Amino acid sequence: xxxxxxxxxxxxxxxxxxxxxxxxxxxxxxxxxxxxxxxxxxxxxxxxxxxxxxxxxxxxxxxxxxxxxxxxxxxxxxxxxxxxxxxxxxxxxxxxxxxxxxxxxxxxxxxxxxxxxxxxxxxxxxxxxxxxxxxxxxxxxxxxxxxxxxxxxxxxxxxxxxxxxxxxxxxxxxxxxxxxxxxxxxxxxxxxxxxxxxxxxxxxxxxxxxxxxxxxxxxxxxxxxxxxxxxxxxxxxxxxxxxxxxxxxxxxxxxxxxxxxxxxxxxxxxxxxxxxxxxxxxxxxxxxxxxxxxxxxxxxxxxxxxxxxxxxxx
Amino acid sequence: xxxxxxxxxxxxxxxxxxxxxxxxxxxxxxxxxxxxxxxxxxxxxxxxxxxxxxxxxxxxxxxxxxxxxxxxxxxxxxxxxxxxxxxxxxxxxxxxxxxxxxxxxxxxxxxxxxxxxxxxxxxxxxxxxxxxxxxxxxxxxxxxxxxxxxxxxxxxxxxxxxxxxxxxxxxxxxxxxxxxxxxxxxxxxxxxxxxxxxxxxxxxxxxxxxxxxxxxxxxxxxxxxxxxxxxxxxxxxxxxxxxxxxxxxxxxxxxxxxxxxxxxxxxxxxxxxxxxxxxxxxxxxxxxxxxxxxxxxxxxxxxxxxxxxxxxxxxxxxxxxxxxxxxxxxxxxxxxxxxxxxxxxxxxxxxxxxxxxxxxxxxxxxxxxxxxxxxxxxxxxxxxxxxxxxxxxxxxxxxxxxxxxxxxxxxxxxxxxxxxxxxxxxxxxxxxxxxxxxxxxxxxxxxxxxxxxxxxxxxxxxxxxxxxxxxxxxxxxxxxxxxxxxxxxxxxxxxxxxxxxxxxxxxxxxxxxxxxxxxxxxxxxxxxxxxxxxxxxxxxxxxxxxxxxxxxxxxx
Numbered sequence: 001x002x003x004x005x006x007x008x009x010x011x012x013x014x015x016x017x018x019x020x021x022x023x024x025x026x027x028x029x030x031x032x033x034x035x036x037x038x039x040x041x042x043x044x045x046x047x048x049x050x051x052x053x054x055x056x057x058x059x060x061x062x063x064x065x066x067x068x069x070x071x072x073x074x075x076x077x078x079x080x081x082x083x084x085x086x087x088x089x090x091x092x093x094x095x096x097x098x099x100x101x102x103x104x105x106x107x108x109x110x111x112x113x114x115x116x117x118x119x120x121x122x123x124x125x126x127x128x129x130x131x132x133x134x135x136x137x138x139x140x141x142x143x144x145x146x147x148x149x150x151x152x153x154x155x156x157x158x159x160x161x162x163x164x165x166x167x168x169x170x171x172x173x174x175x176x177x178x179x180x181x182x183x184x185x186x187x188x189x190x191x192x193x194x195x196x197x198x199x200x201x202x203x204x205x206x207x208x209x210x211x212x213x214x215x216x217x218x219x220x221x222x223x224x225x226x227x228x229x230x231x232x233x234x235x236x237x238x239x240x241x242x243x244x245x246x247x248x249x250x251x252x253x254x255x256x257x258x259x260x261x262x263x264x265x266x267x268x269x270x271x272x273x274x275x276x277x278x279x280x281x282x283x284x285x286x287x288x289x290x291x292x293x294x295x296x297x298x299x300x301x302x303x304x305x306x307x308x309x310x311x312x313x314x
Numbered sequence: 315x316x317x318x319x320x321x322x323x324x325x326x327x328x329x330x331x332x333x334x335x336x337x338x339x340x341x342x343x344x345x346x347x348x349x350x351x352x353x354x355x356x357x358x359x360x361x362x363x364x365x366x367x368x369x370x371x372x373x374x375x376x377x378x379x380x381x382x383x384x385x386x387x388x389x390x391x392x393x394x395x396x397x398x399x400x401x402x403x404x405x406x407x408x409x410x411x412x413x414x415x416x417x418x419x420x421x422x423x424x425x426x427x428x429x430x431x432x433x434x435x436x437x438x439x440x441x442x443x444x445x446x447x448x449x450x451x452x453x454x455x456x457x458x459x460x461x462x463x464x465x466x467x468x469x470x471x472x473x474x475x476x477x478x479x480x481x482x483x484x485x486x487x488x489x490x491x492x493x494x495x496x497x498x499x500x501x502x503x504x505x506x507x508x509x510x511x512x513x514x515x516x517x518x519x520x521x522x523x524x525x526x527x528x529x530x531x532x533x534x535x536x537x538x539x540x541x542x543x544x545x546x547x548x549x550x551x552x553x554x555x556x557x558x559x560x561x562x563x564x565x566x567x568x569x570x571x572x573x574x575x576x577x578x579x580x581x582x583x584x585x586x587x588x589x590x591x592x593x594x595x596x597x598x599x600x601x602x603x604x605x606x607x608x609x610x611x612x613x614x615x616x617x618x619x620x621x622x623x624x625x626x627x628x629x630x631x632x633x634x635x636x637x638x639x640x641x642x643x644x645x646x647x648x649x650x651x652x653x654x655x656x657x658x659x660x661x662x663x664x665x666x667x668x669x670x671x672x673x674x675x676x677x678x679x680x681x682x683x684x685x686x687x688x689x690x691x692x693x694x695x696x697x698x699x700x701x702x703x704x705x706x707x708x709x710x711x712x713x714x715x716x717x718x719x720x721x722x723x724x725x726x727x728x729x730x731x732x733x734x735x736x737x738x739x740x741x742x743x744x745x746x747x748x749x750x751x752x753x754x755x756x757x758x759x760x761x762x763x764x765x766x767x768x769x770x771x772x773x774x775x776x777x778x779x780x781x782x783x784x785x786x787x788x789x790x791x792x793x794x795x796x797x798x799x800x801x802x803x804x805x806x807x808x809x810x811x812x813x814x815x816x817x818x819x820x821x822x823x824x825x826x827x828x829x830x831x832x833x834x835x836x837x838x839x840x841x842x843x844x845x846x847x848x849x850x851x852x853x854x855x856x857x858x859x860x861x862x863x864x865x866x867x868x869x870x
Contacts (some may be wrong), residue, residue: 036393040400040477040555047475048745055598083549084393084530090549104344149585157588164589172605216817259578264551268578272550275740 008301012294017064018071020283024065027279033057034277040081055081057279070284078280080273080294091269091284095251095292097168098258100212102250104177105185105192106243110311113187113193114239115202118227124205132197140194147187148260164260184261186252192246199242203235210234237308244300344379375866377851384567385861386583386592389550395532396521398471400477402859404577405518406596407553409861410537411452412521414464416514418765418854420617422672424514428457428522428539429498438505438812443498443513449562451524452536452543459493464525466500466513474529477699479517480511480790481769483543502655505810507817508766515860516765541567541864552576560862568852569869579731586610587845593868594846597858599712600731603843615844617856618662620670620770621763623714625721625835630795633701637831642695643721644832645730648687652720653838656713660843664836667825668771671839675767677822680828692728703731707750708758709742718758725842733755752793757792763857764841767821768809775828777802796833 017203037041056067071078078089078146084270119131150212162183169176216226255267261263266285273282348423389646390403396412399405415429429443434521449457469476470488502509513520522539533536534549539562542555555572575592577583579603586592588609598614600604606612627634627643636638649663662671669676696702708718715736722732742750744756751759764770775788777797789797801824808820842858852865 031738032743033745039398039475042479043475043477045745051475082392086550152585152589157585162587163591164586165591243768258584261579262575262582264548269550272389272578 005253005302008298012157012298016294018292019286021065023283023286023290024061024068027282028061029110030137030238030274030277032277034279035276036079041132061239066282075286080278080281082276082278084283086279089304090281091288093204094264094266094269096286097263098251098254100168101184101254101265102188102262105188105250106247109192110243112189112235113196114200115191116202117197117225117239118198118235120201121204122227123207124208129201130135133201136194136197136280138194143188144191145256145260146185147190148257149170150182151183152172152184152260163262168264184257184263187257188250192250195242196239199303201233201241204231207231207235208274216252230281234293235303235305240303240307241300244296244303247296248289251292257294265283318623318787319467319766327380330715333792359469376684377568378868378869379568380570381868382571382573382577383594383850383863383866383868384573384592385594385596385863386575386577387587387861388579393530393533393549394553395530397474397476397478397519397529400520405753405859406861407544407547407574408516408532408538409540410542410546410553410555410863411535411540412523412524412610413540414513414515414520415445416510417858417862418511418514418516418860419725420854422674422765424510428462429513432510434465434507434509434812436505438507438509438810439502441500441502441509442494443500445496445498446819447496447543449539450560451539451618451669452558452560453524454560455524457524459496459498461500461525462522463491463493465520465522466498468523468527468529469519472808476519478517481519483518485509500847502807504838506716506768507809507812508768511765511769514765515862516769516857518859520668520723524643538707542569542572562779566864570710578819583843587847589740590847594849594853595844598843598845600840600843601712604658604846606845611848613846613848613850615846615853615855616660616673616842617842617858618670619763619840619842619857620672620765621702621716621840621842621858622664622670622761622836622838624759624774625837626757626759626762626793626836627833628793628795630797631755631830633699633704634755634794636699638695639699639701640832640835642692642699642728643725644835645684645688646692646725646730647835647837648724649685649837652717655720656717657838657840660841661818661838662841665829665836666832666834666836667823667828668775668798668836669767669821669825670770673767675818675821677818677825681822685829687724689727692725692730695727702729703733705733705735706735706736706756706758707742707754709739709760710736711739711760714758714760744836752791754793757793762861771805772809773826775801776805777835794833796831798827798831801827801831 025300033048033052034055034057035048039051039167056064068078075088077091079085080087081215116132120129123129152164155162164178165181166184169180208220213226213230216222217228251266254265255271257263258265259271266289270282270285272278272287323340351566374599385406387406388403389403390407391400392399392404394404394407396408399408409579409769413427416424417427417428419425428446428449430446432441432443434441445459445462450752451457454868466486467488468474469478470482470486472488474478485506486500486501487503492501497819500509502631508514520706525538527537533544535544535547539542541558541561543558545556548770549551555574555576557570580595580597580599583595584602584605587595587606603614621825625639629635629640644666645833653659655660655664663684665679665682667682706718706721707715718734718736722734725732738751744750751757761774773791775796777792791837804820804824808817811817811820842856844853844858846854848852849869851867851869
């Protein structure tokens with residue numbers, strides 16, 4: 001098991017290395033340049049060229065990439081020339097903020113989605129099932145910015161129950177967590193609800209139709225116990241995989257939500273870095289998101305084998 | 315009354331100067347408010363001080379002190395430093411804590427701040443500014459003429475990379491700022507009548523900083539002479555300020571603290587304003603303001619400005635080297651309907667010359683007749699030019715794509731088929747040798763407001779190859795590549811002429827040439843908008859790029 005684990009980590013590292021090359025290449029293709037962003041549209045081309053040379057952006061690409069990646073793995077993520085500060089604290093703070101928001105959304109939505117998914121499976125084919133399935137699908141189809149703006153307008157502007165500008169809450173105060181995070185989390189939760197509840201429903205339906213569950217029911221066990229002891233564990237396996245993939249989306253795909261609610265997360269940081277040609281920040285942020293994605297997938301895989309003894313890590 | 319004041323009195327009495335021109339000339343020459351009011355009283359008109367301008371909230375009533383003022387702005391594109399900044403977020407951040415020698419009022423007259431008065435001499439080639447005494451920097455050290463001179467030397471040093479280098483090019487060079495006691499004397503490269511505007515907040519890099527200021531340290535906080543002290547600066551999030559207890563203007567400021575919140579763009583600020591998360595927006599483009607007109611509890615301040623768009627046509631190549639074709643475009647547009655469609659009427663009609671109506675020197679429509687739509691004439695000009703199809707290239711920014719569509723529709727009636735090519739803003743501005751906004755034969759470029767006609771016209775319409783102009787930056791952004799010797803010479807004379815009547819005549823002559831040759835169609839001048847809640851008072855309605863919080867207060 002340890003050997004296969006090491007193998008998987010090795011594969012993940014190779015994938016990350018390829019991702020870093022792609023990220024670097026993509027960053028170079030963005031139109032415009034750093035010197036121009038720092039000095040503004042009224043500086044002469046000569047001044048811009050001078051600054052570019054000072055920042056080293058006119059060196060050969062392979063050399064720039066190699067310097068960047070060797071520094072990165074040693075923990076030196078460079079300086080943001082645009083923001084005049086080191087990249088690592090900037091990116092890590094933004095990442096931490098996004099993580100809080102993402103975890104909040106996940107912790108709220110996982111039990112709710114699984115609950116509804118199982119409920120739908122238990123009433124398979126009937127009205128409850130239909131309603132839950134259709135609702136889930138519709139919510140997936142709604143873009144997050146529509147949902148985000150709508151909840152901001154209703155609960156933030158019209159009713160003034162919750163703030164439209166979300167800031168990072170004080171960690172000690174759970175009420176503040178809800179105040180700051182509820183509105184931005186709602187669009188995220190709606191999208192996740194659809195996926196997770198459908199996977200839970202499908203897994204539960206399959207488990208309910210299996211022999212061992214029929215035996216358990218015929219044995220005389222109450223439905224509740226059957227579900228808790230026999231069904232859930234088997235039906236949730238595919239759901240866990242889905243959750244693992246969604247974590248990556250949560251952390252990185254928050255750009256729209258963070259922009260609407262002015263939340264200082266990594267999605268917004270990445271967008272600003274791309275617009276401002278702040279390449280060190282952009283590359284570090286994207287690579288960090290890729291690392292999170294890899295780790296969450298790996299963890300989901302391992303969890304799957306732990307929960308399902310029939311499957312061995314090959 | 316000295317000579318200059320007497321001259322103004324005569325002009326006003328003879329009716330050759332309107333009250334606004336009088337106020338502008340007066341402020342340009344640094345005449346004190348009391349002297350101005352005596353001149354105006356002598357002419358039988360009542361005076362208003364013009365300082366602290368027309369602000370929000372109507373009558374002052376009783377000022378409520380205390381509280382926090384939340385202001386929204388788009389976030390700075392780079393680290394905030396007064397010397398190198400150029401975008402709105404950074405300018406707002408610096409304006410709250412730092413100050414200038416003088417500050418523009420909404421009507422573009424100048425209010426003395428760190429300078430108390432100013433005088434030209436040697437025909438406008440030398441300017442002497444009296445520096446206000448008793449002002450302290452926020453760290454307690456006194457602000458002296460030495461600090462002022464050092465600030466100017468720092469900005470005009472080519473090594474600093476300041477955005478103001480282009481504003482001062484050909485006017486003030488490094489090494490020509492001198493301290494004389496409590497005055498600062500500027501020895502200009504050429505006579506420049508509007509120099510006080512170049513040292514005002516219109517030239518946003520000209521914040522007065524200590525002589526030992528190091529570039530890049532502004533965001534550490536506590537630097538400047540302004541009404542609020544910068545306490546914290548969090549990149550991409552916000553800047554917080556506290557009241558400066560030693561601010562030099564008695565009684566000001568009124569709030570305890572200010573929070574400047576950064577947003578990625580203007581649309582998210584609209585619900586934030588409605589929800590009370592911010593009390594005001596620094597600037598509200600019309601497209602965002604539309605949602606706020608008639609919104610309960612919201613006031614949208616409005617101020618005419620020199621913000622505009624050029625519809626540029628390259629005169630140095632086909633097809634727009636033909637004057638007939640350029641005039642055809644100019645006659646093909648229905649300007650009032652464009653103003654109504656794009657801005658709901660909140661813009662002034664343009665007349666194809668760079669003298670925006672807000673400028674006191676601008677010729678009236680009786681001096682340069684307003685061009686109106688004439689489809690028949692446009693059609694015949696198009697046939698005369700012999701071109702039937704052109705491509706219009708421009709950027710995805712605010713109302714510009716809509717403007718391009720209107721142009722396409724209106725010119726179709728004149729027989730000119732326009733194909734639109736709308737690019738992202740970054741691509742349109744480009745960099746290095748690829749900058750479409752300076753190279754396309756037919757395009758639309760956005761221009762921010764400028765404080766004087768000279769500052770607006772110099773970079774865009776002058777010819778850099780005219781000999782003996784010493785205008786080293788003129789024509790740097792002349793996207794129409796228009797080189798008219800007579801116009802360039804006239805503008806040169808205009809900028810040097812200290813006498814008002816002669817200046818106005820020069821303006822009329824220059825405007826007539828530009829209107830006739832029409833290298834760029836200028837169809838409108840945008841009214842700048844600024845949205846606040848109805849509890850905010852004392853926030854000036856313009857100019858929009860500048861943020862003056864010294865007189866702001868909030869009612870309960």
